[in-house]
Amino acid sequence: MADLGTRPSDSIQSDSIQPDSIPPDAKPHVVILGGGFGGLAAASQLANANVRITVIDRRNHHLFQPLLYQVATAGLSAPSIAAPLRQILRKQRNVTVLLDEALDVDCTQRRVKLANGTLDYDFLIVATGATHAYFGHDDWAAYAPGLKTMDDAFTIRRRVLLAFEHAEREDDPARRQAWLNFVIVGGGATGVELAGALAEIARHTLPREFRRCDPRQANVLLVEAGPRLLPGFDPTLSAKAQRQLERLGVQVRTGTAVTAIDDSGVMLGEQPLTARTVLWAAGVAASPLGRLLGAPVDRAGRVQVSADLSLPEHPDVFVIGDLANVMQDNGKPVPGVAPAAKQMGRHAASRIRARLNGDNRPQPFRYRDDGALATIGRMAAVAQFGRVKFAGVVAWWIWLTAHVYFLIGFRNRLVVMLDWAWAYWTYQRHARIVTGSDDAKNTHLSNDA
Amino acid sequence: MADLGTRPSDSIQSDSIQPDSIPPDAKPHVVILGGGFGGLAAASQLANANVRITVIDRRNHHLFQPLLYQVATAGLSAPSIAAPLRQILRKQRNVTVLLDEALDVDCTQRRVKLANGTLDYDFLIVATGATHAYFGHDDWAAYAPGLKTMDDAFTIRRRVLLAFEHAEREDDPARRQAWLNFVIVGGGATGVELAGALAEIARHTLPREFRRCDPRQANVLLVEAGPRLLPGFDPTLSAKAQRQLERLGVQVRTGTAVTAIDDSGVMLGEQPLTARTVLWAAGVAASPLGRLLGAPVDRAGRVQVSADLSLPEHPDVFVIGDLANVMQDNGKPVPGVAPAAKQMGRHAASRIRARLNGDNRPQPFRYRDDGALATIGRMAAVAQFGRVKFAGVVAWWIWLTAHVYFLIGFRNRLVVMLDWAWAYWTYQRHARIVTGSDDAKNTHLSNDA
Numbered sequence: 001m002a003d004l005g006t007r008p009s010d011s012i013q014s015d016s017i018q019p020d021s022i023p024p025d026a027k028p029h030v031v032i033l034g035g036g037f038g039g040l041a042a043a044s045q046l047a048n049a050n051v052r053i054t055v056i057d058r059r060n061h062h063l064f065q066p067l068l069y070q071v072a073t074a075g076l077s078a079p080s081i082a083a084p085l086r087q088i089l090r091k092q093r094n095v096t097v098l099l100d101e102a103l104d105v106d107c108t109q110r111r112v113k114l115a116n117g118t119l120d121y122d123f124l125i126v127a128t129g130a131t132h133a134y135f136g137h138d139d140w141a142a143y144a145p146g147l148k149t150m151d152d153a154f155t156i157r158r159r160v161l162l163a164f165e166h167a168e169r170e171d172d173p174a175r176r177q178a179w180l181n182f183v184i185v186g187g188g189a190t191g192v193e194l195a196g197a198l199a200e201i202a203r204h205t206l207p208r209e210f211r212r213c214d215p216r217q218a219n220v221l222l223v224e225a226g227p228r229l230l231p232g233f234d235p236t237l238s239a240k241a242q243r244q245l246e247r248l249g250v251q252v253r254t255g256t257a258v259t260a261i262d263d264s265g266v267m268l269g270e271q272p273l274t275a276r277t278v279l280w281a282a283g284v285a286a287s288p289l290g291r292l293l294g295a296p297v298d299r300a301g302r303v304q305v306s307a308d309l310s311l312p313e314h315p316d317v318f319v320i321g322d323l324a325n326v327m328q329d330n331g332k333p334v335p336g337v338a339p340a341a342k343q344m345g346r347h348a349a350s351r352i353r354a355r356l357n358g359d360n361r362p363q364p365f366r367y368r369d370d371g372a373l374a375t376i377g378r379m380a381a382v383a384q385f386g387r388v389k390f391a392g393v394v395a396w397w398i399w400l401t402a403h404v405y406f407l408i409g410f411r412n413r414l415v416v417m418l419d420w421a422w423a424y425w426t427y428q429r430h431a432r433i434v435t436g437s438d439d440a441k442n443t444h445l446s447n448d449a
Numbered sequence: 450m451a452d453l454g455t456r457p458s459d460s461i462q463s464d465s466i467q468p469d470s471i472p473p474d475a476k477p478h479v480v481i482l483g484g485g486f487g488g489l490a491a492a493s494q495l496a497n498a499n500v501r502i503t504v505i506d507r508r509n510h511h512l513f514q515p516l517l518y519q520v521a522t523a524g525l526s527a528p529s530i531a532a533p534l535r536q537i538l539r540k541q542r543n544v545t546v547l548l549d550e551a552l553d554v555d556c557t558q559r560r561v562k563l564a565n566g567t568l569d570y571d572f573l574i575v576a577t578g579a580t581h582a583y584f585g586h587d588d589w590a591a592y593a594p595g596l597k598t599m600d601d602a603f604t605i606r607r608r609v610l611l612a613f614e615h616a617e618r619e620d621d622p623a624r625r626q627a628w629l630n631f632v633i634v635g636g637g638a639t640g641v642e643l644a645g646a647l648a649e650i651a652r653h654t655l656p657r658e659f660r661r662c663d664p665r666q667a668n669v670l671l672v673e674a675g676p677r678l679l680p681g682f683d684p685t686l687s688a689k690a691q692r693q694l695e696r697l698g699v700q701v702r703t704g705t706a707v708t709a710i711d712d713s714g715v716m717l718g719e720q721p722l723t724a725r726t727v728l729w730a731a732g733v734a735a736s737p738l739g740r741l742l743g744a745p746v747d748r749a750g751r752v753q754v755s756a757d758l759s760l761p762e763h764p765d766v767f768v769i770g771d772l773a774n775v776m777q778d779n780g781k782p783v784p785g786v787a788p789a790a791k792q793m794g795r796h797a798a799s800r801i802r803a804r805l806n807g808d809n810r811p812q813p814f815r816y817r818d819d820g821a822l823a824t825i826g827r828m829a830a831v832a833q834f835g836r837v838k839f840a841g842v843v844a845w846w847i848w849l850t851a852h853v854y855f856l857i858g859f860r861n862r863l864v865v866m867l868d869w870a871w872a873y874w875t876y877q878r879h880a881r882i883v884t885g886s887d888d889a890k891n892t893h894l895s896n897d898a
Contacts, residue, residue: 060611060882078882078884079880084881086655087881097658098618099618168548211546411877418863430860430861432536433509433531433533
């Protein structure tokens with residue numbers, strides 16, 4: 001970076017300097033950890049900047065997480081909602097993608113420790129997101145898988161599909177019903193979407209295909225510890241979402257805490273409930289990398305950043321997306337959603353460009369609320385844009401359109417639209433294949449008699 | 450079955466008896482082991498027969514194996530070539546599908562031992578197919594995965610995609626080239642198809658996406674121990690297939706035996722070749738169930754059946770598909786291909802129907818050769834129908850049309866056609882996502898420095 005100091009600090013023309021006119025090693029090195037919504041937005045905002053960029057991710061693909069629950073419930077194929085990071089960034093010549101895992105950051109030395117070596121940076125953007133958390137009950141993970149990665153989605157798909165297979169083989173009515181009881185813990189968007197999809201599978205997709213058990217006997221129970229579903233939405237929409245779910249056949253219990261989970265089921269307060277399939281959509285914890293940056297973190301492990309998203313003591317390190325604890329002007333936290341991560345990625349990238357141009361003024365990040373959407377099932381969704389609220393068919397169409405629009409790749413948009421149209425008319429879900437295996441007891445077919 | 454003995458043995462009207470007019474337990478029970486091409490054809494041929502049928506498979510889906518190499522090479526999504534057995538058979542009310550694994554058969558007691566219980570049969574159709582075999586070198590399996598199941602395809606896809614990621618990270622030229630060397634062992638249809646697809650990925654799909662390594666430096670080597678590729682085809686087509694592969698950039702070595710495989714590469718006779726990715730397309734062994742039937746088996750474990758595909762000592766047990774050793778009239782063995790399995794399935798089912806009608810005459814199975822197809826790459830394939838032979842573009846169009854036609858499900862046909870058209874114009878392969886992990890050393894990113 002030293003050689004940049006000679007440029008006039010008020011230049012706004014530095015973009016027009018051709019990157020190739022400076023030797024690559026002399027260009028400032030921006031390292032972006034994480035190829036999610038935030039990391040990709042930052043990389044793309046730096047497309048014409050006179051920097052070299054390295055994007056590090058431990059997975060080779062960007063995941064369109066808002067539709068991950070559809071892979072978990074067999075409605076979409078995995079490749080339709082994932083795109084290789086290299087392919088997305090192939091035309092941006094100042095980006096190198098590396099498949100690796102960041103283990104630690106030395107903010108003083110400006111160095112990232114990777115699983116396979118180290119990497120020096122001039123600017124660092126940490127965008128490694130969040131994973132699910134079990135509130136100190138890590139033993140629950142084996143019984144109640146969460147939904148963050150593609151492999152998580154395959155695990156949930158496998159358990160849900162195998163549960164009906166177990167039920168079909170089971171002669172004892174109580175044990176059969178245990179396989180037909182599904183509990184989803186957590187009434188946020190993911191929990192609501194999973195519950196709605198499971199109810200549709202049980203009521204519409206599977207019934208004609210089983211001979212001994214009746215999938216319509218399935219109970220889908222959505223448990224939320226707080227007073228209402230979708231706490232991020234207006235209370236009237238929470239109530240409408242609950243009514244729409246109940247119409248699909250989902251039982252909703254709000255104000256109910258899950259106190260224990262094992263392979264026989266859950267404890268709801270003091271009341272045991274037998275269920276062989278429990279899905280976790282409750283807790284979110286920030287990526288462990290957040291705690292290694294030397295800055296204070298909140299209870300969920302999110303980093304307390306300055307108003308411009310940088311670290312108070314290290315202005316060349318930015319933390320964005322689900323890993324950052326940022327407040328809105330109204331005092332509420334910025335929600336952990338894709339649009340927020342993208343806005344933060346663009347903000348961090350703009351700050352880096354400004355600094356390279358000698359503009360060191362702190363420019364605070366301001367979250368623009370583009371609205372919130374959650375889908376429940378066929379023709380059922382809720383949507384909220386400021387004071388404007390929708391529920392039902394209109395919200396569902398908005399949800400469909402927005403999700404297809406934001407998907408990456410023409411092929412994926414086309415195939416997802418086809419798959420949705422197909423599922424709408426036939427009630428079929430085309431990705432109903434069981435692959436892989438996991439170690440939890442209740443999914444090994446051979447472990448129960 | 451006893452109550453069926455009173456019917457006139459020459460009746461050809463038994464189909465018109467409504468299945469529901471006889472109590473279910475009194476109907477003869479046909480058990481079909483395996484939901485592949487043979488098992489499904491048998492079940493469907495018994496659609497209107499007065500029997501109850503149980504189809505057992507340890508996987509929940511029928512796999513369209515001829516296109517499995519396209520999942521392994523990231524060209525197609527897994528659900529596009531797989532359909533849930535229940536969904537395929539849902540309208541056939543005399544069929545029950547059970548997800549289970551057959552462990553043994555007692556032909557005297559007419560009983561199948563499953564992983565979860567036992568099942569009595571009146572007629573048994575064993576259609577459990579084949580798997581890959583390493584000719585006594587089972588330790589090669591860890592280094593050279595074969596391609597039979599969907600999970601095999603994911604393993605190959607993961608290893609191929611990660612090899613280029615390793616190469617991109619590797620600074621040492623020799624070690625980098627080791628990651629860019631791919632060896633495919635076996636020059637049958639699967640080996641040819643894998644080699645052609647790998648060459649296309651390296652030459653056309655990936656180059657613009659890597660910054661440090663050049664995927665075009667990849668070497669794809671196809672090794673065949675016999676004198677020519679595609680031994681099931683006419684020698685002129687073998688030669689054309691080899692030329693088409695070479696034009697795509699594949700190196701072909703016939704008459705070359707692989708004598709050792711480990712994580713550094715292969716030994717070709719006495720000559721070592723460094724390659725971090727080795728794929729196995731050479732040996733096929735019949736399902737282990739074949740050896741448990743009490744009938745003689747050949748070296749590959751295939752069961753020596755009577756001319757009507759039943760066991761010589763147990764005429765109520767039929768063995769079909771890749772598990773059966775059957776000769777054509779010309780003295781050659783019936784090939785292990787989907788059309789042969791389907792024909793055998795229909796034959797076994799017809800024999801069961803005839804016997805139920807009192808017709809016990811042995812009716813020999815006759816294989817009808819519908820021709821053979823193998824694809825090599827873009828506009829390149831070979832096709833043979835009796836004496837009529839095609840190579841190049843015409844064969845490629847025949848291959849495309851036939852494979853789309855035989856795929857199960859309108860949605861899958863449409864999406865596969867779309868994906869092929871997309872791949873043809875863009876050179877992209879849309880399913881380039883790495884999921885899961887395996888234990889072999891060379892695929893763990895963190896295991897090499």
